[in-house]
Amino acid sequence: MPGFNHNMETELQQNETMVQPEQTRSRFLNSCNGCRARKVRCIKQRESDVVCINCRKRSEDCRFSRTKVRKARSAKGQSRRQTKNPDAADPVTPLSRAPSSPCARSQPDNLMASPSRRSIVGSSDAEAQFVPSGTGTTYAANQMASTTPVDYPVIMANEQDVSISSLAYFSNSKLIALSRRIGTTQVADLLAKVEAAVKSTTRSPGGVSPYPNNLEKEARSVTLSQQCRLDYIQSYFDQVHPLYPFLDRASFENRARSSRVGDIGSVDPAWCALYHAVLGLGSLYHECGSFDAFSGTAWDIFRVSLDFFPRIVFGQINLATVQAMAAMAIFSVTYEALPIEGVLISEAARIVSHFQITKAEACKTNQEFQRTFWVIYSLESEYCLNTGRSSIIPSHDISCPIPQTNLPFLSGFNWLQCKAKHAQMASDIYQRLFSVKARSSSQALRRREASRCLEELEAWRLSVPESFRYAIM
Template sequence: METQLTTIFGPNPNISFFPAKRVRAISDRLGHGRLDQLLDEIRAVVATKVKNTCAIPQSYVQRHRDVGRIHDLPSPDILSAHIAAYFDTVHPIYPFLCPDTFRGRASGPDLAQSLVTDKSWAALFYAILAIGCQNNDGGSFEAGVGEAWSYFERSLSYFQDLLFGRGSLTAVQALIAMAIFSSTVSAFQFEPLMLSEAAIMAQGLGYHRSNSPQEGQCRRTFWVLYFMEKTSCFATGKTSVLDDANISCAIPDVPESTFHDYDWFFGFVKYARLVSKIHQSLFTISSVSQPLTSYNAVVESLRMELEAWRMTAPTRFRPGETLKPRLLRETLAVQVALITHFLYLNALLTLSWTVLHYGAVRLGTTQQEVMKRELMRTARSVLELTVFIEVAPSTPVWILAVLPLSSLMILFDLVVHNANHPETSLSLALLDIAGGHFSRLEYASSGALPGSLVAEFAHLARQYISETRKSKSRDRSETGPSQSTVEAPTSAPAALQAAPATTNITTTTNELDSTVPVLPQEPVTDLSVAMQPWSPASLDRNESLFLPYIDDPSYYFGDLQLLGIDVRDLFDHPYQLPGSEL
């Protein structure tokens, strides 16, 4: 269909390029077809990366099935350096291993023999080496290239053995480690597969109900898997394997993931629970079919829960506060603060998008303006934070590229449709900042990732705004000054579009729910008084913004509705044969 969205991850429009109808509208405004060409070039790059990544593992497995390969180990010094890099830079964020246990086995005299006899251990060992090497300047932006990838391929060669084996804690941990490596740009297509298989195995082994004091390692592994799988599903739109309603596993204390006043581990788990509730409440067929008044009330309740989660973080880590590296002296503190900011902004962007695409028809004019400002402000906040992103092969792809790219496209759309808005110049500056980030990515990858393509959005926007203002200046000189500075038509909102699906989950443990206050479900009648996300690029509340899918009836995307049958209703009514009476 002509309005089909092209997505980077998954089938849902949560992280997407523009639909064809909007591309045509923007191109009409720009006066040329460069946007079509640009999007085609970006799609081609993404498709090539996906194809190349998926083509490597099987070929490697076929070439390296002989067990002799495991004797080809790096020197003890290199092993020690890569393992140290893993536990210094990655373990505090994903603390699913026992460092002493792993180090002891990896440094033992029988390492080579243990890699031959225990395939799950071999898969875990090489995955940890791959991650450590990636964080030790041995990574690459390209699939199949570099020292880190050579270790990852060895780990991948055991993937079938993990799936068809009996299942074990080590096997689950190996899949988690492979997923961590796969969260980066060189292997991003593997992450959902690794996490879903790990979740299936963990539930089959009963780790979601592990509460014995002797099962501390199982609990730690399960909860790391939980927040990785839930947040991955939130980003990709895939269905979560973990059923929250059946989880009774206690959340352990993880000292190595605590940054003085910030318990990162518990905060991340609470966030994962929240995005799980967002999907269940907003993005299932049953939830979308509920009355809009109820739907909007749920959205606002979830927005307030998200705000409550934000406020639980200490000020120096808190999303919405200025990120100040001088206050984040601990190792990895800046990285953890950036991840926390991006988690919050990603969820807020999704909720704002949901209201504007699905529920805007029921909002008043003032409420619409508040939501439109929030959407722009949230996209701006993401782009403001790109200066803190480490452009490296080890950076997760959703931080490095996906969320900044999605925010850039939202802001680009707003700029083109609000050329004369007083905030447009500031938005253009942020587009330039984002362009600089993607240009850095092209430089760091030696051209493997052509970030300058993305930087061209800023050029197109700036060129269009310049020509529009010159034309308006000429008109003013001929006809006198205009009284209007905004391009927003006054037509009533008419677009009802499906919200961007993010994750598919149910309900969770009482412990997690108790950390967020129970909020009223009544419809919020004045969104202008609701808690708003922070951004230094604050908007002038005296000016209106124009969003075509709200303010222009011709932008109705009826075929993007979440259509389907709620199967829970199939057996709610007695079946009546033709001609029979009840």
């Protein structure tokens, strides 16, 4: 990947040198040469300072290079160029500047449906649509009125950070270089389409609150027959439990039959939240789900669990509490609750970390506690790696044993141990490759670490039974 990134940036620089603008002016870049080389944010303590904080700490010279910025072209010159080359391509619009209106989001559909391919001309006006490499992110960060996190793109990377999510690879400069290389803007169109679709799914809809206003009303709205409840529980243990094996099926089903779950006021809040989260997950396999956030029958069932969320967080911590948070965290990775995935997973991880459930002494000999911890840890580690943040649960401070947990269709294979190992590797990979400390390391060191990570991942893959092992294409 680093070699590919270098080639893309080199091509962009070559493309820029080939184009001689009619009128140019120069200005200083907002990021010094050292910070641009290290790909870190260039920050001054005061606006009048001539040395940034990073260079002061490193006792290095802080130099700001100049860049040439094309002035606005006259309408007469633009019309002359359009007359000479009527087939010139439209500018490639970076996703970070793509319009977010409904009309704008529908444009990629029309572009993708068109059979014609739009070509990129070497001297097109696309350069004017892009911020020069290494300046856009820093300049925006230094402004008093910056965009809010909800406005940030989901699948676009900025020019300085390693990534902002697991989907973020193309920055503005890489996108225009790639478009010129392949001779079409269809990649940009496709990314704009994916960006709009992902944002509509992962961001909370405007004016929609996932939190219920009235618990009694929510509970009464969930009218399920006894047979439906039994079917949903059966589907949960058949489909979900093998992947997240933290519940004891016999004890859960016995309590579900004996408890008066319809009487919300007399039931333990943690148990009621766990029960409805299990029902919600099981109902997904009975055509009760939805691809829209906060909608569908499964979501209506889960809203009862969500209402107990404050009581769980501020209540007494026991096995039912931790299991309820684990079930709610699992439900958060579905389409119905994807906008609140981070809240539920992070809170589950905070609870097990704050109450020292990571320690062997806390779990003692209770295997349900142990299995629940490792399920929460695996969810949180993978979520943090995918979203570019450090884990709440430090992997070096875990002494909780991993109980033997076999898959019903693959006896002799400890599935939970395999899943826990993968989660520990995900947490370790973030620290070694994507953390702030890792980004300040040299490129050669990061390449060596990346090679070691690939070797460890391959060793983990080979430890899985061949019949259950995924293949590398």
